[in-house]
Amino acid sequence: MDLENTFKTGRWCKAIEVKDFVTLNITPYTGDHKFLEGPTARTSKLWDICKDALKEERQNNGLRDVDVNIVSGLTAFEAGYIDKESEVIVGLQTDKLLKRAMKPYGGYNVVKKALSEHGLKPNPVVHESFSKYTKTHNDGVFDAYTDEIRKFRSLGFLTGLPDNYARGRIIGDYRRVALYGINRLIEGKKEDLEKITGPMTDATIRLREEVSEQLRALSDMIEMGKIYGLDLSRPAQNGQEAVQWTYMAYLAAVKEQDGAAMSLGSVSSFLDIFIEKDIQDGKITETDAQEYIDQFVMKLRMVRHLRMEAYDQIFAGDPTWVTESIGGLLIDGRSKVTKTSFRFLNTLYNLGPSPEPNITILWSKNLPKGFKDYCAKVSIETSSIQYENDDLMRTSSNCDDYGIACCVSMQELGKHIQFFGARTNLAKTLLLAINSGRCENTGTQMVDGIPFIEEEYLDYAKVIDNFKIAMKEVARVYNEAMNIIHYMHDKYYYEKAQMALIDTNPKINIAYGIAGLSIVADSLSAIKHAKVKPIRDENGLTVDFQIEGDFPKYGNDDDRVDHIARDVVEHFNLELEKLPVYKNAMPTMSVLTITSNVVYGKKTGATPDGRAKGVAFAPGANPMHGRDTHGVIASLNSVAKIDYKDSKDGISNTLSVVPKSLGSTPEMRIENLVRTLDGYFGCNAQHLNVNVLDRDTLLHAMEHPEDHPQLTIRVSGYAVNFVRLTREQQQEVLTRSFHETM
Amino acid sequence: MSPTENKLIVHSIESFGTHDGPGIRLVVFLQGCNLQCKYCQNADTIALKGGTSTEIESLVKRAINMKTYFGDDGGVTVSGGEPMLQSKALIPFFEGLKKEGIHTNIDTNGLIRTAEAKHLISELADLVMFDVKATTEEGFKTITGAKGLDRLLENIQLREQSKKPYWLRYVLVPGYTDSEESLRWLIETFSENNHLEKFEILPYHKLGIYKWESLGMDYQFKEVEENTPEQIERAFEMLKPHFKDVIVK
Numbered sequence: 001m002d003l004e005n006t007f008k009t010g011r012w013c014k015a016i017e018v019k020d021f022v023t024l025n026i027t028p029y030t031g032d033h034k035f036l037e038g039p040t041a042r043t044s045k046l047w048d049i050c051k052d053a054l055k056e057e058r059q060n061n062g063l064r065d066v067d068v069n070i071v072s073g074l075t076a077f078e079a080g081y082i083d084k085e086s087e088v089i090v091g092l093q094t095d096k097l098l099k100r101a102m103k104p105y106g107g108y109n110v111v112k113k114a115l116s117e118h119g120l121k122p123n124p125v126v127h128e129s130f131s132k133y134t135k136t137h138n139d140g141v142f143d144a145y146t147d148e149i150r151k152f153r154s155l156g157f158l159t160g161l162p163d164n165y166a167r168g169r170i171i172g173d174y175r176r177v178a179l180y181g182i183n184r185l186i187e188g189k190k191e192d193l194e195k196i197t198g199p200m201t202d203a204t205i206r207l208r209e210e211v212s213e214q215l216r217a218l219s220d221m222i223e224m225g226k227i228y229g230l231d232l233s234r235p236a237q238n239g240q241e242a243v244q245w246t247y248m249a250y251l252a253a254v255k256e257q258d259g260a261a262m263s264l265g266s267v268s269s270f271l272d273i274f275i276e277k278d279i280q281d282g283k284i285t286e287t288d289a290q291e292y293i294d295q296f297v298m299k300l301r302m303v304r305h306l307r308m309e310a311y312d313q314i315f316a317g318d319p320t321w322v323t324e325s326i327g328g329l330l331i332d333g334r335s336k337v338t339k340t341s342f343r344f345l346n347t348l349y350n351l352g353p354s355p356e357p358n359i360t361i362l363w364s365k366n367l368p369k370g371f372k373d374y375c376a377k378v379s380i381e382t383s384s385i386q387y388e389n390d391d392l393m394r395t396s397s398n399c400d401d402y403g404i405a406c407c408v409s410m411q412e413l414g415k416h417i418q419f420f421g422a423r424t425n426l427a428k429t430l431l432l433a434i435n436s437g438r439c440e441n442t443g444t445q446m447v448d449g450i451p452f453i454e455e456e457y458l459d460y461a462k463v464i465d466n467f468k469i470a471m472k473e474v475a476r477v478y479n480e481a482m483n484i485i486h487y488m489h490d491k492y493y494y495e496k497a498q499m500a501l502i503d504t505n506p507k508i509n510i511a512y513g514i515a516g517l518s519i520v521a522d523s524l525s526a527i528k529h530a531k532v533k534p535i536r537d538e539n540g541l542t543v544d545f546q547i548e549g550d551f552p553k554y555g556n557d558d559d560r561v562d563h564i565a566r567d568v569v570e571h572f573n574l575e576l577e578k579l580p581v582y583k584n585a586m587p588t589m590s591v592l593t594i595t596s597n598v599v600y601g602k603k604t605g606a607t608p609d610g611r612a613k614g615v616a617f618a619p620g621a622n623p624m625h626g627r628d629t630h631g632v633i634a635s636l637n638s639v640a641k642i643d644y645k646d647s648k649d650g651i652s653n654t655l656s657v658v659p660k661s662l663g664s665t666p667e668m669r670i671e672n673l674v675r676t677l678d679g680y681f682g683c684n685a686q687h688l689n690v691n692v693l694d695r696d697t698l699l700h701a702m703e704h705p706e707d708h709p710q711l712t713i714r715v716s717g718y719a720v721n722f723v724r725l726t727r728e729q730q731q732e733v734l735t736r737s738f739h740e741t742m
Numbered sequence: 743m744s745p746t747e748n749k750l751i752v753h754s755i756e757s758f759g760t761h762d763g764p765g766i767r768l769v770v771f772l773q774g775c776n777l778q779c780k781y782c783q784n785a786d787t788i789a790l791k792g793g794t795s796t797e798i799e800s801l802v803k804r805a806i807n808m809k810t811y812f813g814d815d816g817g818v819t820v821s822g823g824e825p826m827l828q829s830k831a832l833i834p835f836f837e838g839l840k841k842e843g844i845h846t847n848i849d850t851n852g853l854i855r856t857a858e859a860k861h862l863i864s865e866l867a868d869l870v871m872f873d874v875k876a877t878t879e880e881g882f883k884t885i886t887g888a889k890g891l892d893r894l895l896e897n898i899q900l901r902e903q904s905k906k907p908y909w910l911r912y913v914l915v916p917g918y919t920d921s922e923e924s925l926r927w928l929i930e931t932f933s934e935n936n937h938l939e940k941f942e943i944l945p946y947h948k949l950g951i952y953k954w955e956s957l958g959m960d961y962q963f964k965e966v967e968e969n970t971p972e973q974i975e976r977a978f979e980m981l982k983p984h985f986k987d988v989i990v991k
Contacts, residue, residue: 661760
């Protein structure tokens with residue numbers, strides 16, 4: 001089929017513009033979920049094999065198999081199948097299901113460590129190559145790091161930086177392969193390369209090299225397709241091929257890269273155009289359509305990277321962040337919900353609950369009711385999906401074709417990338433302000449120019465003045481680290497396959513982050529509204545705080561403290577915005593922790609809010625566990641006051657409620673959850689994870705993990721299999737507020 | 743502390759009330775009760791002392807912040823304790839909410855007959871939920887420690903005459919309020935009422951015992967078993983044909 005004679009034509013025929021194709025050809029669906037079909041026998045057969053493999057993986061300490069001989073790449077492995085006859089969508093990262101591969105360009109030491117934790121070693125040739133001849137991203141970063149950066153890193157002010165693993169967060173526009181075929185994409189990139197001419201500045205030379213790398217990746221992608229007998233050089237011809245081609249493009253990315261988050265973008269309604277055409281032409285049935293999506297999603301669930309144990313502290317549960325964004329509106333006001341949006345959600349029934357792909361609903365108050373209700377039903381029954389505010393993001397960036405990178409970060413597809421930057425520990429930064437710029441644990445001088453606080457009780461104005469000095473200096477060091485990291489990542493582990501599916505000179509934002517916001521807000525509130533006396537050791541370092549009187553706590557819809565949280569976010573973001581960034585990327589910030597709230601807490605001494613040394617922070621922008629005492633909405637409203645303009649990379653919030661608190665009947669629960677989402681996003685909030693679970697279910701799963709292999713819980717911008725968390729992380733999840741109605 | 747005209751004595755606030763009236767509600771639990779029901783779930787709200795004196799203005803602001811969540815039928819419920827003990831201060835509170843277009847609801851035992859309480863019942867509240875504790879004066883006294891069924895019936899009648907909607911809530915206590923006779927009395931007394939919109943059967947449960955124990959108080963209904971599903975079903979089937987909308991919570 002010639003796509004231009006099949007679909008409505010427009011700009012997409014002349015230029016690489018998938019969005020234009022979607023806008024012209026989408027068929028919005030306004031009905032309910034009753035049309036959906038169950039899994040086919042083939043799908044069920046495949047999923048049974050996967051379930052066994054997953055069980056084997058769990059029993060084998062999280063690693064079913066790994067190849068120690070081959071460095072991963074687009075064409076490195078032979079074809080792999082789950083069960084060839086049953087597969088309508090093919091392709092695995094390696095030649096075997098759940099077999100992981102070495103991707104040492106991010107950092108060879110990490111690969112060695114990950115293997116040695118399982119009693120394995122890389123093949124001697126690989127070892128020789130990466131220890132003698134081939135430099136990695138990690139090597140480059142540590143060549144350039146200053147002593148100061150190392151100090152901030154090792155003492156826990158900056159944690160989880162992508163300096164020894166791949167940065168991820170870049171979303172290739174995987175749809176391009178299906179719509180255009182790779183030959184057409186090669187043509188486009190060649191034209192771009194011709195136009196990148198002198199004067200030969202650093203930036204120009206670098207870009208010419210990058211586009212050449214992309215061209216190489218595109219040729220490799222064609223070869224990769226051939227391994228599976230697919231001709232990716234041409235566009236997809238039908239629904240099945242559209243799914244297959246898109247998956248192949250994504251597969252190229254996860255064969256080459258092992259970034260922390262390898263997100264998918266927003267493919268469902270694009271694929272729907274091809275599928276809908278086939279259905280209209282009577283070529284396929286609903287069952288076929290669901291089978292494509294079930295099998296595609298199954299493959300996405302099987303994506304794996306080789307990780308070392310230490311990685312689990314910041315990103316627990318072996319996540320891959322195959323984030324797929326579903327829903328939202330077009331700028332012209334039409335809904336982007338299609339039948340394939342429903343089909344994606346339906347995989348959570350056909351294959352059971354799962355953390356991956358990280359299904360993200362782009363929520364608008366104007367989404368069709370049938371879809372809203374179905375999302376709420378899926379949340380209540382699976383706790384597997386998250387929500388982001390489409391009305392807020394679409395209007396503030398005037399963009400209706402975007403995906404979410406990782407957890408909360410908006411990215412225009414094919415036009416925009418980001419540089420991931422983990423986060424800084426803001427609670428520890430506050431302690432610098434009270435400890436004359438020294439680390440509260442070691443006494444190491446981190447920041448100069450902060451006077452010692454001699455008074456018996458902390459004075460709010462003085463603490464704020466000192467805190468501002470500390471924030472400015474921490475921002476400076478953080479920015480320096482980030483510039484080095486991304487310079488080196490481009491140099492040694494450039495994402496050529498993904499960047500080949502993105503415009504040649506995309507917009508870039510650098511994604512800073514903060515952790516410990518609720519601790520900072522409550523601490524400052526205590527200092528302001530109660531009396532706080534620091535207890536100091538013989539060196540004058542704080543070891544504890546005595547609080548006299550009560551104080552307002554973040555999470556209760558109380559402006560006296562919520563505005564402190566809002567202002568701190570605004571201030572730190574302003575400090576970051578002042579600093580120069582590699583490749584002139586636009587500075588943005590997130591309030592997001594993933595699961596690093598536990599390790600951050602461990603590295604942080606007692607804080608003025610009464611939190612003891614070592615206690616975990618609340619995740620993301622969440623209020624501290626148990627301090628939000630006025631119920632769900634008061635808690636949500638506190639978070640909603642953080643202004644998106646100050647935190648454009650996202651503001652993560654996780655809500656856990658027990659089923660009964662949503663209402664007494666299933667219908668009421670759906671209705672109340674929809675209203676809660678409408679209400680929260682109506683306050684311009686950005687993100688919400690929704691868990692609907694009884695604490696007892698989690699307790700049971702801790703003791704009997706074998707009974708709950710698919711129990712999924714949203715943590716901070718992603719979801720995990722609860723049974724794959726460490727005991728400590730499980731405990732932390734249990735201490736979080738589970739809202740129950742009185 | 744005593745209530746004044748611009749303050750309410752609040753026990754606690756639940757911003758996600760999904761069980762006390764229609765939709766999502768801000769539930770303000772007020773401190774202090776004129777009764778002492780043997781099975782009270784919120785025993786810590788009974789004492790007339792304690793609670794937090796709270797500016798009405800701040801409560802109205804809290805409700806305004808929740809407007810986006812209310813949808814078509816959500817709003818504010820005052821519960822307790824017995825909210826009508828603070829009926830004087832409830833008037834400016836409800837007037838403030840009304841000005842903001844926020845739906846108001848009172849969850850009351852219906853015994854208070856002050857001029858302000860009558861005004862709330864006959865005029866101001868968008869919805870009133872009356873707890874019917876028992877169907878005879880003796881039964882009423884056994885459960886609540888005082889007589890008062892007559893006053894409750896007068897207040898329900900006042901609401902009915904004002905032609906405004908109200909709900910009845912009835913705790914089904916095995917051996918105390920679940921007899922056929924009791925249920926028949928409910929039907930005879932209320933089934934002709936035109937503005938009774940909903941009849942809620944509340945199964946008896948002991949979830950509040952821990953509060954009694956933590957207060958050092960004696961929970962006298964320890965030996966009363968929770969309802970069997972059959973008991974609930976029987977009551978539901980009996981009441982259902984006689985009221986617009988009967989639900990089991």
